[in-house]
Amino acid sequence: MRHLPQAEIILLTYNNDGQTEYNKRLELKVPLISAVDRIQQIFEDRNSIQNIQMGLFKLEVYDYPTNVFQEALLNAIAHRDYESTSSIIIKYYPSEIIIENPGSFPLGIDSNNIITHPSAPRNKLIAETLQRLKYVQRSGQGVDIIFKDMLSLGKSAPEYKLYTEAVSLTLRSSLEDIEFLRFINKETEENGDFSVSEICILKYVKMNKIISLSKAAEVAQITTQSATNVLNVLCKKKNILQRENRNRYMFTHRVYESFDDNIEYTKDKDFDEIQAKTMIIDYLSKNTFMTRADVERLCGFSSTSSKRILKKLREDGTLILEGKSRSSIYKLK
Numbered sequence: 001m002r003h004l005p006q007a008e009i010i011l012l013t014y015n016n017d018g019q020t021e022y023n024k025r026l027e028l029k030v031p032l033i034s035a036v037d038r039i040q041q042i043f044e045d046r047n048s049i050q051n052i053q054m055g056l057f058k059l060e061v062y063d064y065p066t067n068v069f070q071e072a073l074l075n076a077i078a079h080r081d082y083e084s085t086s087s088i089i090i091k092y093y094p095s096e097i098i099i100e101n102p103g104s105f106p107l108g109i110d111s112n113n114i115i116t117h118p119s120a121p122r123n124k125l126i127a128e129t130l131q132r133l134k135y136v137q138r139s140g141q142g143v144d145i146i147f148k149d150m151l152s153l154g155k156s157a158p159e160y161k162l163y164t165e166a167v168s169l170t171l172r173s174s175l176e177d178i179e180f181l182r183f184i185n186k187e188t189e190e191n192g193d194f195s196v197s198e199i200c201i202l203k204y205v206k207m208n209k210i211i212s213l214s215k216a217a218e219v220a221q222i223t224t225q226s227a228t229n230v231l232n233v234l235c236k237k238k239n240i241l242q243r244e245n246r247n248r249y250m251f252t253h254r255v256y257e258s259f260d261d262n263i264e265y266t267k268d269k270d271f272d273e274i275q276a277k278t279m280i281i282d283y284l285s286k287n288t289f290m291t292r293a294d295v296e297r298l299c300g301f302s303s304t305s306s307k308r309i310l311k312k313l314r315e316d317g318t319l320i321l322e323g324k325s326r327s328s329i330y331k332l333k
Helices: 032-046 066-079 124-132 143-152 178-191 196-208 213-220 224-236 269-286 292-299 303-315
Strands: 009-013 024-028 049-054 057-062 088-092 096-102 159-162 166-172 210-212 241-245 248-251 319-322 329-332
Touching: 009 032, 024 032, 032 066, 049 178, 057 178, 066 088, 066 096, 066 124, 066 143, 066 166, 143 178, 143 196, 178 196, 196 210, 196 213, 196 224, 196 248, 210 213, 213 224, 213 248, 224 241, 224 248, 269 292, 269 303, 269 329, 292 303, 303 319, 303 329
Parallel strands: 009 088
Antiparallel strands: 009 024, 049 057, 088 096, 096 166, 159 166, 210 248, 241 248, 319 329
8 A cells, every 4th residue: 555555445424315425434545355355344234134025935135235245346446547546435325335436447348338348357467366365256347247136136227427537336225126026036936047138128128018129139238139039038938028029029928917916018908819819729730739838838828817818719619628637738629
């Protein structure tokens, strides 16, 4: 610190959101690893838990995931401009944390590609040292971890702001979408983990009901071809999305029915049933029979919706039912 006095980290705490005057100030002019450990301890002491009911169990949701704050702090250390006389400043408000970092983004990185841009640490030796000491999982940005974990927990997306000679990151603690948290948690347990691209796309669909191919590429910060692949995975493997029309996607009925009743359906239910009927007939024209589970996978319906559409197709003479209970199969009449 004697040779590089600006390599300090200043921690400011505030009693109220938006307050301009801090009530505590901590200047850490110590070796960076010692500063990280001290800040991490303060963070853990202040990081509160909210219990969210998940069926018969409760899920503990922290204000900020520990790994998210750690990645954000270590990114600031590895990417700051040490030629600048300014310090890293952490502002701790009751409902948000702001990390202000000297130096602009590395060349080629901006807020539109920060999730997926290849790693370009300004201070490679520091980044590699932090990795060897097991403070970070890998040498790199870790921005994908920050976005994925915040959105998965139903919180707002991290907000990056670029200034002439500084970058700020804002993390907000409020749980803005409990439904999305429950949805992601349930789907992860049943179908495995999501990628950051999938989380970004699903969050957009939850907020806007429908997503286009171009918008999917934009929100996930990937190419159109990569977005097509991600959308296909969500459609085919997880039965989460379905095509609304060419290059436009929406949640399946199974997913919509897992949300509260105040979610507005963007497609007319009569149209859905007509489309489902066409898909079922087309399937049976190429296959001898199908089960109710096949209808769920094919049409993206829940068990209840599948039963309803199959009953109507039997009543209007389109299908016949053979077998009982789990051995039931449906054929064209």
